[in-house]
Amino acid sequence: MQRGVMLTIREYCAADAASVGRLIAETYRTFNLDFATTAEQAEMLGPFQFADSSEPAHQMAIAEAIAAPIVLVAEDAGTIAGVLRGGRVDHKQRTVLQSLFVHGRYHRQGIGRQLVARFEQECQNQGVTVLKLASTLYAVPFYRALGYKRTTGLRTLHSFSGSGGAYQPMKKVLDTKRA
Ligand SMILES: CC(C)(COP(=O)(O)OP(=O)(O)OC[C@H]1O[C@@H](n2cnc3c(N)ncnc32)[C@H](O)[C@@H]1OP(=O)(O)O)[C@@H](O)C(=O)NCCC(=O)NCCS
Structure with a gap:
């Protein structure tokens, strides 16, 4: 973690919607x-x-698009640096990591890793054993790591x-010993 990032x-929470919306868009x-x-x-x-x-109609549509069973943010001194949405259960009863974005200014400082670790822990606490996701091509090396x-x-x-473009389906079997 870079020095100065707390x-x-x-x-x-609902008050984060506008800044999370801008983070996702950018x-x-x-x-x-x-x-x-x-x-x-x-x-x-x-x-x-x-x-x-x-x-208001735009802001409401953004808040609805952010909503998910689990939404986590990474905050650096009042600035939202990253967001993870997940917890939807698909038609095969698999729990999904729906999306993850860390602002470019904050890449490679371990923020994505911390958001995923916290999400995995919450899923394990709920008894989930397998997670699936649709990775962007950009994020494949990250998820493999x-x-x-x-x-x-x-x-x-x-x-x-x-x-348009492509995504890579991926999954992880969670370590049950960690729960
Ligand atoms: C993918 C993303 C979330 C990673 O977030 P991050 O906070 O930069 O990732 P971390 O710093 O936690 O990286 C953890 C490890 O993943 C790997 N990694 C991360 N980004 C990588 C990259 N661009 N290329 C190769 N490996 C990468 C590295 O092994 C890294 O560890 P290291 O820095 O000690 O070498 C971020 O790049 C992002 O938001 N990208 C654009 C949006 C996107 O594609 N999201 C995925 C949607 S499914």
Whole structure:
């Protein structure tokens, strides 16, 4: 961890919605949607394309898009540096790590690792043994470093009303001894 970063991992609350919305918009656009045109990016960003808008309808749509059974944020002296959403259970009864974004200014300081560790711990506390996720191509080395394994080949990414690019399905069997 870089000197000067006083990191807190905590549960997300409603007052975080605007800053989390901006974090997701900026990070998704920069690291994951660089292959797409501006119009395609807007479709894939869904409500997050309006992250800088103060219009109540936009802010409400962003808050709804952030909602998930578990939402964790990493905070550095009042600034939201990262967010993890997860806990949805899919049609095969598998628990999903839905999305994870750490702002570019904070990459490679262990923040993603800490958010995932806290999420895995909460899942284990609830008796979950296997986690699955759809990794962006950018994040595959990160998830591999944390013990996630590829489960299939690449799939086409669908995001809000847009699609394009690819994602890598991955999973991890949690260490039951750690619970
Ligand atoms: C993927 C992401 C969440 C990682 O967050 P982070 O806080 O930078 O990651 P950490 O510092 O905790 O990295 C932990 C380990 O993962 C690996 N790692 C992380 N980023 C990596 C990269 N870009 N390339 C290769 N390995 C990487 C390293 O082994 C790293 O340990 P080290 O720094 O000691 O070598 C962040 O890069 C991000 O938000 N990317 C854009 C959005 C995205 O793709 N999210 C995934 C959505 S599913």
